[in-house]
Amino acid sequence: MFNAFFRKISTRRFRRPLWIAAIVFVLIGCISTGLFFILKNSDAKGVISHREIAKLWNEGNIEKTIAESRKATEAFPFDEYYLSMRGISAYYSALDAQDEETRQQLLEESVISLRKALVIGVPSGMKAQIFYVLAKAYYQKGEPWFDLAERYFLLARNSGSKEKDLPQYLAVVYAGKKDYEHAIEWFELSLKGDTSDILTLSAAISYKNIGKNDKARELLASLETHATDAKIRLKAKLLLAQDSYESGDFSTALQRYEEILKEDPLNADAWYGLGLVYAKKNDQLGARAAFRKVVQIDPNHADARKRLAEKL
Structure with a gap:
Protein backbone atom coordinates (compact mmCIF):
# COMPACT_ATOMS: atom_id res chain seq x y z
CA MET A 1 0.00 0.00 0.00
CA PHE A 2 2.83 2.32 0.86
CA ASN A 3 4.36 1.81 -2.59
CA ALA A 4 1.06 2.39 -4.34
CA PHE A 5 0.46 5.55 -2.36
CA PHE A 6 4.00 6.79 -3.15
CA ARG A 7 3.50 6.20 -6.88
CA LYS A 8 0.23 8.08 -6.75
CA ILE A 9 1.74 11.05 -4.96
CA SER A 10 4.72 11.10 -7.37
CA THR A 11 2.50 11.22 -10.43
CA ARG A 12 0.35 14.02 -9.10
CA ARG A 13 3.20 16.19 -7.89
CA PHE A 14 5.70 15.95 -10.71
CA ARG A 15 3.86 15.35 -13.98
CA ARG A 16 2.56 18.91 -14.26
CA PRO A 17 5.87 20.70 -13.44
CA LEU A 18 7.66 18.58 -16.03
CA TRP A 19 5.21 19.60 -18.73
CA ILE A 20 5.47 23.24 -17.69
CA ALA A 21 9.27 23.09 -17.74
CA ALA A 22 9.24 21.52 -21.20
CA ILE A 23 6.98 24.28 -22.53
CA VAL A 24 9.18 26.96 -20.97
CA PHE A 25 12.32 25.48 -22.54
CA VAL A 26 10.67 25.35 -25.95
CA LEU A 27 9.57 28.97 -25.66
CA ILE A 28 13.05 30.06 -24.58
CA GLY A 29 14.58 28.15 -27.48
CA CYS A 30 12.22 29.76 -29.98
CA ILE A 31 12.86 33.23 -28.60
CA SER A 32 16.64 32.71 -28.57
CA THR A 33 16.63 31.40 -32.13
CA GLY A 34 14.54 34.30 -33.30
CA LEU A 35 16.78 36.81 -31.59
CA PHE A 36 19.86 35.12 -33.06
CA PHE A 37 18.61 35.44 -36.62
CA ILE A 38 17.40 39.01 -36.05
CA LEU A 39 20.79 40.04 -34.64
CA LYS A 40 22.64 38.09 -37.30
CA ASN A 41 20.76 39.76 -40.12
CA SER A 42 21.21 43.14 -38.45
CA ASP A 43 24.94 42.71 -37.78
CA ALA A 44 25.64 41.20 -41.18
CA LYS A 45 24.89 44.47 -42.96
CA GLY A 46 28.08 45.65 -44.63
CA VAL A 47 30.09 42.56 -43.65
CA ILE A 48 31.80 40.81 -46.54
CA SER A 49 32.04 37.04 -46.82
CA HIS A 50 34.95 34.75 -46.02
CA ARG A 51 35.58 34.37 -49.74
CA GLU A 52 35.75 38.14 -50.26
CA ILE A 53 38.14 38.57 -47.30
CA ALA A 54 40.38 35.87 -48.78
CA LYS A 55 40.28 37.61 -52.16
CA LEU A 56 41.41 40.91 -50.64
CA TRP A 57 44.27 39.15 -48.88
CA ASN A 58 45.37 37.24 -51.98
CA GLU A 59 45.41 40.54 -53.90
CA GLY A 60 47.88 41.89 -51.34
CA ASN A 61 45.49 44.54 -50.04
CA ILE A 62 46.50 44.37 -46.38
CA GLU A 63 44.92 47.71 -45.43
CA LYS A 64 41.51 46.71 -46.81
CA THR A 65 41.79 43.21 -45.32
CA ILE A 66 42.33 44.49 -41.80
CA ALA A 67 39.56 47.11 -42.14
CA GLU A 68 37.00 44.56 -43.36
CA SER A 69 38.04 41.88 -40.87
CA ARG A 70 37.69 44.35 -38.00
CA LYS A 71 34.19 45.17 -39.15
CA ALA A 72 33.39 41.47 -39.50
CA THR A 73 34.63 40.56 -36.01
CA GLU A 74 32.52 43.32 -34.49
CA ALA A 75 29.46 41.71 -36.07
CA PHE A 76 30.58 38.11 -35.53
CA PRO A 77 33.01 38.10 -32.56
CA PHE A 78 33.16 34.28 -32.46
CA ASP A 79 33.89 33.65 -36.14
CA GLU A 80 37.32 32.01 -36.16
CA TYR A 81 37.98 32.82 -39.83
CA TYR A 82 37.37 36.56 -39.46
CA LEU A 83 39.46 36.57 -36.26
CA SER A 84 42.29 34.71 -38.00
CA MET A 85 42.36 37.11 -40.93
CA ARG A 86 42.24 40.09 -38.58
CA GLY A 87 45.21 38.71 -36.64
CA ILE A 88 47.28 37.90 -39.71
CA SER A 89 46.61 41.23 -41.43
CA ALA A 90 47.30 43.14 -38.18
CA TYR A 91 50.70 41.44 -37.95
CA TYR A 92 51.72 42.42 -41.47
CA SER A 93 50.35 45.93 -40.95
CA ALA A 94 52.59 46.22 -37.87
CA LEU A 95 55.66 45.54 -40.02
CA ASP A 96 54.85 48.65 -42.07
CA ALA A 97 53.94 50.88 -39.11
CA GLN A 98 55.64 54.28 -39.11
CA ASP A 99 55.96 54.64 -35.34
CA GLU A 100 56.62 52.25 -32.46
CA GLU A 101 53.37 52.92 -30.61
CA THR A 102 51.25 52.03 -33.63
CA ARG A 103 53.44 49.01 -34.28
CA GLN A 104 52.96 47.67 -30.77
CA GLN A 105 49.19 48.28 -30.90
CA LEU A 106 48.92 46.30 -34.13
CA LEU A 107 51.04 43.48 -32.74
CA GLU A 108 48.80 43.30 -29.68
CA GLU A 109 45.72 43.24 -31.92
CA SER A 110 47.30 40.40 -33.88
CA VAL A 111 48.06 38.38 -30.75
CA ILE A 112 44.58 38.85 -29.23
CA SER A 113 42.76 38.00 -32.48
CA LEU A 114 44.82 34.89 -33.23
CA ARG A 115 44.58 33.55 -29.69
CA LYS A 116 40.80 34.05 -29.71
CA ALA A 117 40.60 32.15 -33.00
CA LEU A 118 42.59 29.27 -31.52
CA VAL A 119 40.37 29.13 -28.43
CA ILE A 120 37.20 29.06 -30.55
CA GLY A 121 38.77 26.43 -32.80
CA VAL A 122 40.33 26.80 -36.22
CA PRO A 123 40.44 23.98 -38.81
CA SER A 124 43.47 21.74 -38.39
CA GLY A 125 44.75 22.82 -41.80
CA MET A 126 45.02 26.44 -40.61
CA LYS A 127 46.69 25.78 -37.27
CA ALA A 128 50.29 25.68 -38.47
CA GLN A 129 49.96 29.08 -40.17
CA ILE A 130 48.16 30.61 -37.18
CA PHE A 131 50.85 29.33 -34.80
CA TYR A 132 53.58 30.64 -37.10
CA VAL A 133 52.19 34.18 -37.41
CA LEU A 134 51.37 34.31 -33.69
CA ALA A 135 54.97 33.30 -32.90
CA LYS A 136 56.31 36.04 -35.18
CA ALA A 137 54.03 38.60 -33.52
CA TYR A 138 55.45 37.69 -30.10
CA TYR A 139 58.97 37.77 -31.59
CA GLN A 140 58.39 41.28 -32.93
CA LYS A 141 57.10 42.42 -29.53
CA GLY A 142 60.63 41.91 -28.20
CA GLU A 143 62.75 39.79 -25.88
CA PRO A 144 60.32 39.82 -22.91
CA TRP A 145 57.97 37.80 -25.15
CA PHE A 146 60.53 35.30 -26.45
CA ASP A 147 59.19 32.48 -24.23
CA LEU A 148 55.84 32.69 -26.02
CA ALA A 149 57.53 33.11 -29.39
CA GLU A 150 59.44 29.89 -28.73
CA ARG A 151 56.26 28.06 -27.71
CA TYR A 152 54.32 28.98 -30.84
CA PHE A 153 57.24 28.46 -33.25
CA LEU A 154 57.55 24.93 -31.90
CA LEU A 155 53.79 24.41 -32.17
CA ALA A 156 53.94 25.63 -35.77
CA ARG A 157 56.73 23.21 -36.55
CA ASN A 158 54.98 20.30 -34.83
CA SER A 159 51.77 21.14 -36.73
CA GLY A 160 53.55 20.74 -40.04
CA SER A 161 54.73 24.28 -40.87
CA LYS A 162 57.18 24.27 -43.79
CA GLU A 163 58.28 27.90 -43.44
CA LYS A 164 61.97 28.03 -44.36
CA ASP A 165 62.85 30.78 -41.88
CA LEU A 166 61.36 28.97 -38.86
CA PRO A 167 64.73 27.48 -37.75
CA GLN A 168 66.32 30.93 -38.04
CA TYR A 169 63.66 32.49 -35.81
CA LEU A 170 64.07 29.73 -33.24
CA ALA A 171 67.85 30.15 -33.28
CA GLY A 193 70.62 26.78 -46.30
CA ASP A 194 70.75 30.40 -47.43
CA THR A 195 71.49 32.63 -44.45
CA SER A 196 71.57 36.33 -43.73
CA ASP A 197 74.46 38.31 -42.28
CA ILE A 198 72.55 38.94 -39.06
CA LEU A 199 71.87 35.23 -38.60
CA THR A 200 75.53 34.39 -39.13
CA LEU A 201 76.54 37.05 -36.62
CA SER A 202 74.06 35.71 -34.05
CA ALA A 203 75.40 32.20 -34.64
CA ALA A 204 78.98 33.37 -34.09
CA ILE A 205 78.02 35.04 -30.79
CA SER A 206 76.24 31.87 -29.65
CA TYR A 207 79.25 29.68 -30.53
CA LYS A 208 81.48 32.04 -28.57
CA ASN A 209 79.19 31.88 -25.54
CA ILE A 210 79.37 28.09 -25.37
CA GLY A 211 83.14 28.07 -25.79
CA LYS A 212 83.30 27.00 -29.45
CA ASN A 213 85.73 29.81 -30.29
CA ASP A 214 87.14 28.26 -33.46
CA LYS A 215 83.69 28.04 -35.03
CA ALA A 216 82.91 31.59 -33.88
CA ARG A 217 86.13 32.90 -35.47
CA GLU A 218 85.34 31.09 -38.72
CA LEU A 219 81.93 32.74 -39.01
CA LEU A 220 83.24 36.16 -37.97
CA ALA A 221 86.07 35.95 -40.51
CA SER A 222 83.55 35.19 -43.26
CA LEU A 223 81.48 38.22 -42.23
CA GLU A 224 84.58 40.42 -42.11
CA THR A 225 85.23 39.78 -45.79
CA HIS A 226 81.81 38.99 -47.25
CA ALA A 227 79.10 40.77 -45.22
CA THR A 228 77.06 43.14 -47.38
CA ASP A 229 75.86 45.13 -44.36
CA ALA A 230 78.62 47.56 -43.29
CA LYS A 231 77.44 47.63 -39.66
CA ILE A 232 77.54 43.84 -39.39
CA ARG A 233 80.96 43.72 -41.02
CA LEU A 234 82.22 46.27 -38.48
CA LYS A 235 80.67 44.31 -35.61
CA ALA A 236 82.43 41.17 -36.82
CA LYS A 237 85.76 43.03 -36.87
CA LEU A 238 85.14 44.30 -33.36
CA LEU A 239 84.38 40.80 -32.05
CA LEU A 240 87.53 39.46 -33.72
CA ALA A 241 89.57 42.23 -32.08
CA GLN A 242 88.06 41.37 -28.69
CA ASP A 243 88.84 37.71 -29.31
CA SER A 244 92.49 38.55 -30.04
CA TYR A 245 92.66 40.60 -26.83
CA GLU A 246 91.11 37.81 -24.75
CA SER A 247 93.53 35.31 -26.30
CA GLY A 248 96.50 37.45 -25.24
CA ASP A 249 97.44 38.40 -28.81
CA PHE A 250 97.67 42.13 -28.03
CA SER A 251 99.55 43.09 -31.22
CA THR A 252 96.78 41.65 -33.43
CA ALA A 253 94.12 43.20 -31.21
CA LEU A 254 95.82 46.61 -31.50
CA GLN A 255 95.98 46.30 -35.28
CA ARG A 256 92.32 45.32 -35.51
CA TYR A 257 91.11 48.14 -33.27
CA GLU A 258 93.11 50.67 -35.28
CA GLU A 259 91.59 49.37 -38.52
CA ILE A 260 88.08 49.72 -37.07
CA LEU A 261 88.78 53.30 -35.98
CA LYS A 262 90.00 54.21 -39.48
CA GLU A 263 86.60 53.11 -40.77
CA ASP A 264 84.57 54.42 -37.83
CA PRO A 265 86.46 57.07 -35.79
CA LEU A 266 83.62 57.43 -33.26
CA ASN A 267 83.31 53.76 -32.36
CA ALA A 268 83.34 53.86 -28.55
CA ASP A 269 83.79 50.09 -28.21
CA ALA A 270 86.91 50.18 -30.40
CA TRP A 271 88.39 53.09 -28.42
CA TYR A 272 87.69 51.23 -25.18
CA GLY A 273 89.32 48.07 -26.53
CA LEU A 274 92.30 50.15 -27.66
CA GLY A 275 92.61 51.55 -24.13
CA LEU A 276 92.66 48.02 -22.70
CA VAL A 277 95.39 46.99 -25.12
CA TYR A 278 97.52 50.06 -24.26
CA ALA A 279 97.07 49.27 -20.57
CA LYS A 280 98.31 45.72 -21.15
CA LYS A 281 101.30 47.12 -23.02
CA ASN A 282 102.02 49.46 -20.07
CA ASP A 283 101.33 52.53 -22.20
CA GLN A 284 99.49 54.42 -19.46
CA LEU A 285 99.27 57.72 -21.34
CA GLY A 286 97.86 56.01 -24.42
CA ALA A 287 95.37 54.07 -22.30
CA ARG A 288 94.04 57.16 -20.49
CA ALA A 289 93.80 59.07 -23.76
CA ALA A 290 91.73 56.22 -25.27
CA PHE A 291 89.42 56.03 -22.24
CA ARG A 292 88.93 59.82 -22.30
CA LYS A 293 87.95 59.52 -25.97
CA VAL A 294 85.36 56.88 -25.03
CA VAL A 295 83.79 59.23 -22.46
CA GLN A 296 83.74 62.07 -25.00
CA ILE A 297 81.81 59.85 -27.42
CA ASP A 298 79.63 58.19 -24.76
CA PRO A 299 79.48 60.14 -21.47
CA ASN A 300 77.55 57.27 -19.86
CA HIS A 301 80.18 54.61 -20.57
CA ALA A 302 80.57 53.28 -17.02
CA ASP A 303 83.58 51.02 -17.70
CA ALA A 304 85.63 53.81 -19.25
CA ARG A 305 84.79 56.16 -16.37
CA LYS A 306 85.81 53.49 -13.89
CA ARG A 307 89.12 53.01 -15.68
CA LEU A 308 89.82 56.73 -15.60
CA ALA A 309 89.09 56.79 -11.89
CA GLU A 310 91.55 53.97 -11.25
CA LYS A 311 95.29 54.34 -10.89
CA LEU A 312 96.69 52.67 -13.96
Whole structure:
Protein backbone atom coordinates (compact mmCIF):
# COMPACT_ATOMS: atom_id res chain seq x y z
CA MET A 1 0.00 0.00 0.00
CA PHE A 2 2.83 2.32 0.86
CA ASN A 3 4.36 1.81 -2.59
CA ALA A 4 1.06 2.39 -4.34
CA PHE A 5 0.46 5.55 -2.36
CA PHE A 6 4.00 6.79 -3.15
CA ARG A 7 3.50 6.20 -6.88
CA LYS A 8 0.23 8.08 -6.75
CA ILE A 9 1.74 11.05 -4.96
CA SER A 10 4.72 11.10 -7.37
CA THR A 11 2.50 11.22 -10.43
CA ARG A 12 0.35 14.02 -9.10
CA ARG A 13 3.20 16.19 -7.89
CA PHE A 14 5.70 15.95 -10.71
CA ARG A 15 3.86 15.35 -13.98
CA ARG A 16 2.56 18.91 -14.26
CA PRO A 17 5.87 20.70 -13.44
CA LEU A 18 7.66 18.58 -16.03
CA TRP A 19 5.21 19.60 -18.73
CA ILE A 20 5.47 23.24 -17.69
CA ALA A 21 9.27 23.09 -17.74
CA ALA A 22 9.24 21.52 -21.20
CA ILE A 23 6.98 24.28 -22.53
CA VAL A 24 9.18 26.96 -20.97
CA PHE A 25 12.32 25.48 -22.54
CA VAL A 26 10.67 25.35 -25.95
CA LEU A 27 9.57 28.97 -25.66
CA ILE A 28 13.05 30.06 -24.58
CA GLY A 29 14.58 28.15 -27.48
CA CYS A 30 12.22 29.76 -29.98
CA ILE A 31 12.86 33.23 -28.60
CA SER A 32 16.64 32.71 -28.57
CA THR A 33 16.63 31.40 -32.13
CA GLY A 34 14.54 34.30 -33.30
CA LEU A 35 16.78 36.81 -31.59
CA PHE A 36 19.86 35.12 -33.06
CA PHE A 37 18.61 35.44 -36.62
CA ILE A 38 17.40 39.01 -36.05
CA LEU A 39 20.79 40.04 -34.64
CA LYS A 40 22.64 38.09 -37.30
CA ASN A 41 20.76 39.76 -40.12
CA SER A 42 21.21 43.14 -38.45
CA ASP A 43 24.94 42.71 -37.78
CA ALA A 44 25.64 41.20 -41.18
CA LYS A 45 24.89 44.47 -42.96
CA GLY A 46 28.08 45.65 -44.63
CA VAL A 47 30.09 42.56 -43.65
CA ILE A 48 31.80 40.81 -46.54
CA SER A 49 32.04 37.04 -46.82
CA HIS A 50 34.95 34.75 -46.02
CA ARG A 51 35.58 34.37 -49.74
CA GLU A 52 35.75 38.14 -50.26
CA ILE A 53 38.14 38.57 -47.30
CA ALA A 54 40.38 35.87 -48.78
CA LYS A 55 40.28 37.61 -52.16
CA LEU A 56 41.41 40.91 -50.64
CA TRP A 57 44.27 39.15 -48.88
CA ASN A 58 45.37 37.24 -51.98
CA GLU A 59 45.41 40.54 -53.90
CA GLY A 60 47.88 41.89 -51.34
CA ASN A 61 45.49 44.54 -50.04
CA ILE A 62 46.50 44.37 -46.38
CA GLU A 63 44.92 47.71 -45.43
CA LYS A 64 41.51 46.71 -46.81
CA THR A 65 41.79 43.21 -45.32
CA ILE A 66 42.33 44.49 -41.80
CA ALA A 67 39.56 47.11 -42.14
CA GLU A 68 37.00 44.56 -43.36
CA SER A 69 38.04 41.88 -40.87
CA ARG A 70 37.69 44.35 -38.00
CA LYS A 71 34.19 45.17 -39.15
CA ALA A 72 33.39 41.47 -39.50
CA THR A 73 34.63 40.56 -36.01
CA GLU A 74 32.52 43.32 -34.49
CA ALA A 75 29.46 41.71 -36.07
CA PHE A 76 30.58 38.11 -35.53
CA PRO A 77 33.01 38.10 -32.56
CA PHE A 78 33.16 34.28 -32.46
CA ASP A 79 33.89 33.65 -36.14
CA GLU A 80 37.32 32.01 -36.16
CA TYR A 81 37.98 32.82 -39.83
CA TYR A 82 37.37 36.56 -39.46
CA LEU A 83 39.46 36.57 -36.26
CA SER A 84 42.29 34.71 -38.00
CA MET A 85 42.36 37.11 -40.93
CA ARG A 86 42.24 40.09 -38.58
CA GLY A 87 45.21 38.71 -36.64
CA ILE A 88 47.28 37.90 -39.71
CA SER A 89 46.61 41.23 -41.43
CA ALA A 90 47.30 43.14 -38.18
CA TYR A 91 50.70 41.44 -37.95
CA TYR A 92 51.72 42.42 -41.47
CA SER A 93 50.35 45.93 -40.95
CA ALA A 94 52.59 46.22 -37.87
CA LEU A 95 55.66 45.54 -40.02
CA ASP A 96 54.85 48.65 -42.07
CA ALA A 97 53.94 50.88 -39.11
CA GLN A 98 55.64 54.28 -39.11
CA ASP A 99 55.96 54.64 -35.34
CA GLU A 100 56.62 52.25 -32.46
CA GLU A 101 53.37 52.92 -30.61
CA THR A 102 51.25 52.03 -33.63
CA ARG A 103 53.44 49.01 -34.28
CA GLN A 104 52.96 47.67 -30.77
CA GLN A 105 49.19 48.28 -30.90
CA LEU A 106 48.92 46.30 -34.13
CA LEU A 107 51.04 43.48 -32.74
CA GLU A 108 48.80 43.30 -29.68
CA GLU A 109 45.72 43.24 -31.92
CA SER A 110 47.30 40.40 -33.88
CA VAL A 111 48.06 38.38 -30.75
CA ILE A 112 44.58 38.85 -29.23
CA SER A 113 42.76 38.00 -32.48
CA LEU A 114 44.82 34.89 -33.23
CA ARG A 115 44.58 33.55 -29.69
CA LYS A 116 40.80 34.05 -29.71
CA ALA A 117 40.60 32.15 -33.00
CA LEU A 118 42.59 29.27 -31.52
CA VAL A 119 40.37 29.13 -28.43
CA ILE A 120 37.20 29.06 -30.55
CA GLY A 121 38.77 26.43 -32.80
CA VAL A 122 40.33 26.80 -36.22
CA PRO A 123 40.44 23.98 -38.81
CA SER A 124 43.47 21.74 -38.39
CA GLY A 125 44.75 22.82 -41.80
CA MET A 126 45.02 26.44 -40.61
CA LYS A 127 46.69 25.78 -37.27
CA ALA A 128 50.29 25.68 -38.47
CA GLN A 129 49.96 29.08 -40.17
CA ILE A 130 48.16 30.61 -37.18
CA PHE A 131 50.85 29.33 -34.80
CA TYR A 132 53.58 30.64 -37.10
CA VAL A 133 52.19 34.18 -37.41
CA LEU A 134 51.37 34.31 -33.69
CA ALA A 135 54.97 33.30 -32.90
CA LYS A 136 56.31 36.04 -35.18
CA ALA A 137 54.03 38.60 -33.52
CA TYR A 138 55.45 37.69 -30.10
CA TYR A 139 58.97 37.77 -31.59
CA GLN A 140 58.39 41.28 -32.93
CA LYS A 141 57.10 42.42 -29.53
CA GLY A 142 60.63 41.91 -28.20
CA GLU A 143 62.75 39.79 -25.88
CA PRO A 144 60.32 39.82 -22.91
CA TRP A 145 57.97 37.80 -25.15
CA PHE A 146 60.53 35.30 -26.45
CA ASP A 147 59.19 32.48 -24.23
CA LEU A 148 55.84 32.69 -26.02
CA ALA A 149 57.53 33.11 -29.39
CA GLU A 150 59.44 29.89 -28.73
CA ARG A 151 56.26 28.06 -27.71
CA TYR A 152 54.32 28.98 -30.84
CA PHE A 153 57.24 28.46 -33.25
CA LEU A 154 57.55 24.93 -31.90
CA LEU A 155 53.79 24.41 -32.17
CA ALA A 156 53.94 25.63 -35.77
CA ARG A 157 56.73 23.21 -36.55
CA ASN A 158 54.98 20.30 -34.83
CA SER A 159 51.77 21.14 -36.73
CA GLY A 160 53.55 20.74 -40.04
CA SER A 161 54.73 24.28 -40.87
CA LYS A 162 57.18 24.27 -43.79
CA GLU A 163 58.28 27.90 -43.44
CA LYS A 164 61.97 28.03 -44.36
CA ASP A 165 62.85 30.78 -41.88
CA LEU A 166 61.36 28.97 -38.86
CA PRO A 167 64.73 27.48 -37.75
CA GLN A 168 66.32 30.93 -38.04
CA TYR A 169 63.66 32.49 -35.81
CA LEU A 170 64.07 29.73 -33.24
CA ALA A 171 67.85 30.15 -33.28
CA VAL A 172 67.62 33.90 -32.64
CA VAL A 173 64.92 33.40 -29.97
CA TYR A 174 67.09 30.92 -28.05
CA ALA A 175 70.11 33.21 -28.40
CA GLY A 176 68.01 36.09 -27.06
CA LYS A 177 67.06 33.92 -24.09
CA LYS A 178 70.77 33.10 -23.62
CA ASP A 179 69.97 29.42 -24.14
CA TYR A 180 72.98 29.03 -26.38
CA GLU A 181 72.97 25.22 -26.47
CA HIS A 182 69.53 25.17 -28.11
CA ALA A 183 70.41 28.22 -30.20
CA ILE A 184 73.36 26.37 -31.75
CA GLU A 185 71.15 23.40 -32.66
CA TRP A 186 68.86 25.66 -34.68
CA PHE A 187 71.71 27.79 -36.07
CA GLU A 188 73.39 24.68 -37.44
CA LEU A 189 70.14 23.68 -39.11
CA SER A 190 69.68 27.20 -40.47
CA LEU A 191 73.23 27.57 -41.73
CA LYS A 192 72.76 24.60 -44.06
CA GLY A 193 70.62 26.78 -46.30
CA ASP A 194 70.75 30.40 -47.43
CA THR A 195 71.49 32.63 -44.45
CA SER A 196 71.57 36.33 -43.73
CA ASP A 197 74.46 38.31 -42.28
CA ILE A 198 72.55 38.94 -39.06
CA LEU A 199 71.87 35.23 -38.60
CA THR A 200 75.53 34.39 -39.13
CA LEU A 201 76.54 37.05 -36.62
CA SER A 202 74.06 35.71 -34.05
CA ALA A 203 75.40 32.20 -34.64
CA ALA A 204 78.98 33.37 -34.09
CA ILE A 205 78.02 35.04 -30.79
CA SER A 206 76.24 31.87 -29.65
CA TYR A 207 79.25 29.68 -30.53
CA LYS A 208 81.48 32.04 -28.57
CA ASN A 209 79.19 31.88 -25.54
CA ILE A 210 79.37 28.09 -25.37
CA GLY A 211 83.14 28.07 -25.79
CA LYS A 212 83.30 27.00 -29.45
CA ASN A 213 85.73 29.81 -30.29
CA ASP A 214 87.14 28.26 -33.46
CA LYS A 215 83.69 28.04 -35.03
CA ALA A 216 82.91 31.59 -33.88
CA ARG A 217 86.13 32.90 -35.47
CA GLU A 218 85.34 31.09 -38.72
CA LEU A 219 81.93 32.74 -39.01
CA LEU A 220 83.24 36.16 -37.97
CA ALA A 221 86.07 35.95 -40.51
CA SER A 222 83.55 35.19 -43.26
CA LEU A 223 81.48 38.22 -42.23
CA GLU A 224 84.58 40.42 -42.11
CA THR A 225 85.23 39.78 -45.79
CA HIS A 226 81.81 38.99 -47.25
CA ALA A 227 79.10 40.77 -45.22
CA THR A 228 77.06 43.14 -47.38
CA ASP A 229 75.86 45.13 -44.36
CA ALA A 230 78.62 47.56 -43.29
CA LYS A 231 77.44 47.63 -39.66
CA ILE A 232 77.54 43.84 -39.39
CA ARG A 233 80.96 43.72 -41.02
CA LEU A 234 82.22 46.27 -38.48
CA LYS A 235 80.67 44.31 -35.61
CA ALA A 236 82.43 41.17 -36.82
CA LYS A 237 85.76 43.03 -36.87
CA LEU A 238 85.14 44.30 -33.36
CA LEU A 239 84.38 40.80 -32.05
CA LEU A 240 87.53 39.46 -33.72
CA ALA A 241 89.57 42.23 -32.08
CA GLN A 242 88.06 41.37 -28.69
CA ASP A 243 88.84 37.71 -29.31
CA SER A 244 92.49 38.55 -30.04
CA TYR A 245 92.66 40.60 -26.83
CA GLU A 246 91.11 37.81 -24.75
CA SER A 247 93.53 35.31 -26.30
CA GLY A 248 96.50 37.45 -25.24
CA ASP A 249 97.44 38.40 -28.81
CA PHE A 250 97.67 42.13 -28.03
CA SER A 251 99.55 43.09 -31.22
CA THR A 252 96.78 41.65 -33.43
CA ALA A 253 94.12 43.20 -31.21
CA LEU A 254 95.82 46.61 -31.50
CA GLN A 255 95.98 46.30 -35.28
CA ARG A 256 92.32 45.32 -35.51
CA TYR A 257 91.11 48.14 -33.27
CA GLU A 258 93.11 50.67 -35.28
CA GLU A 259 91.59 49.37 -38.52
CA ILE A 260 88.08 49.72 -37.07
CA LEU A 261 88.78 53.30 -35.98
CA LYS A 262 90.00 54.21 -39.48
CA GLU A 263 86.60 53.11 -40.77
CA ASP A 264 84.57 54.42 -37.83
CA PRO A 265 86.46 57.07 -35.79
CA LEU A 266 83.62 57.43 -33.26
CA ASN A 267 83.31 53.76 -32.36
CA ALA A 268 83.34 53.86 -28.55
CA ASP A 269 83.79 50.09 -28.21
CA ALA A 270 86.91 50.18 -30.40
CA TRP A 271 88.39 53.09 -28.42
CA TYR A 272 87.69 51.23 -25.18
CA GLY A 273 89.32 48.07 -26.53
CA LEU A 274 92.30 50.15 -27.66
CA GLY A 275 92.61 51.55 -24.13
CA LEU A 276 92.66 48.02 -22.70
CA VAL A 277 95.39 46.99 -25.12
CA TYR A 278 97.52 50.06 -24.26
CA ALA A 279 97.07 49.27 -20.57
CA LYS A 280 98.31 45.72 -21.15
CA LYS A 281 101.30 47.12 -23.02
CA ASN A 282 102.02 49.46 -20.07
CA ASP A 283 101.33 52.53 -22.20
CA GLN A 284 99.49 54.42 -19.46
CA LEU A 285 99.27 57.72 -21.34
CA GLY A 286 97.86 56.01 -24.42
CA ALA A 287 95.37 54.07 -22.30
CA ARG A 288 94.04 57.16 -20.49
CA ALA A 289 93.80 59.07 -23.76
CA ALA A 290 91.73 56.22 -25.27
CA PHE A 291 89.42 56.03 -22.24
CA ARG A 292 88.93 59.82 -22.30
CA LYS A 293 87.95 59.52 -25.97
CA VAL A 294 85.36 56.88 -25.03
CA VAL A 295 83.79 59.23 -22.46
CA GLN A 296 83.74 62.07 -25.00
CA ILE A 297 81.81 59.85 -27.42
CA ASP A 298 79.63 58.19 -24.76
CA PRO A 299 79.48 60.14 -21.47
CA ASN A 300 77.55 57.27 -19.86
CA HIS A 301 80.18 54.61 -20.57
CA ALA A 302 80.57 53.28 -17.02
CA ASP A 303 83.58 51.02 -17.70
CA ALA A 304 85.63 53.81 -19.25
CA ARG A 305 84.79 56.16 -16.37
CA LYS A 306 85.81 53.49 -13.89
CA ARG A 307 89.12 53.01 -15.68
CA LEU A 308 89.82 56.73 -15.60
CA ALA A 309 89.09 56.79 -11.89
CA GLU A 310 91.55 53.97 -11.25
CA LYS A 311 95.29 54.34 -10.89
CA LEU A 312 96.69 52.67 -13.96
